[in-house]
Amino acid sequence: MGRKRNHQKKSPAVDATDSPLLSCQVSPVYGRYLCTKVDVQKGDLLIKEKYLVAGPLSLSGVVCIGCHSDLSKKFFRFKCTKCSWPLCANKCQKSPFHAIECQFLLEHKILPPEEPDSVSYGAITVLRACLLKKTKPREYSKLMGLEAHNDIRKGLPLWDANEEHVVKVIRDEWKLGQDFTADEIHTICGILEVNGFEIGDVYSFLGLFAVTSMLAHDCVPNATHFENIDEGVMERQRR
Ligand SMILES: [Zn+2]
Ligand SMILES: [Zn+2]
Numbered sequence: 038m039g040r041k042r043n044h045q046k047k048s049p050a051v052d053a054t055d056s057p058l059l060s061c062q063v064s065p066v067y068g069r070y071l072c073t074k075v076d077v078q079k080g081d082l083l084i085k086e087k088y089l090v091a092g093p094l095s096l097s098g099v100v101c102i103g104c105h106s107d108l109s110k111k112f113f114r115f116k117c118t119k120c121s122w123p124l125c126a127n128k129c130q131k132s133p134f135h136a137i138e139c140q141f142l143l144e145h146k147i148l149p150p151e152e153p154d155s156v157s158y159g160a161i162t163v164l165r166a167c168l169l170k171k172t173k174p175r176e177y178s179k180l181m182g183l184e185a186h187n188d189i190r191k192g193l194p195l196w197d198a199n200e201e202h203v204v205k206v207i208r209d210e211w212k213l214g215q216d217f218t219a220d221e222i223h224t225i226c227g228i229l230e231v232n233g234f235e236i237g238d239v240y241s242f243l244g245l246f247a248v249t250s251m252l253a254h255d256c257v258p259n260a261t262h263f264e265n266i267d268e269g270v271m272e273r274q275r276r
Pocket of ligand 1: 102105124126
């Protein structure tokens, strides 16, 4: 079950699941994949998991970095009273998403892009992932254990777009070149692209899940998922 061709690293075999139902196996061809330890019935809950990181989609235009709603056509934009980044309203200033970077943006004097048609808001998601290295190193190492396919992606147009709208933004415009290498940022971009889910019931944004990513398919799916955005969790059920 849950075999995502070539999207998982071939080693090491990690007990990534913390689940009484699932175990992580390794195929020399397909990399890591999940097996059930017991027979499961239709509708059985396989896993309930909180995201490792979530945020604006790749190459996203202006969004509220509290709830990820589209602000591109909003004439008036509320600004966070601390970091000055755009939000829809005061309530989004207290969002757990924005709490990750608000103080960091303030301390490093990182202001939002000035261009109205900027597509650099996806860099916020990559920054949230980068910040895990210091704030939640265990989760950062789970994230970096996912496949990025840098060798393949280097030949694709998206690589150049990431260089322009994420790597240069974080390292040059935000002056964080000492903190995060270009290779590290490109790898995180790849991990998000290869393993991330587009989630959200009202506004689409990106969520990366350590174990659930192994249940993505390019074959006939044998599981389905449900999102609870308020709790930031995704559930997978046998279908
Ligand atoms: Zn909002
Ligand atoms: Zn803020």
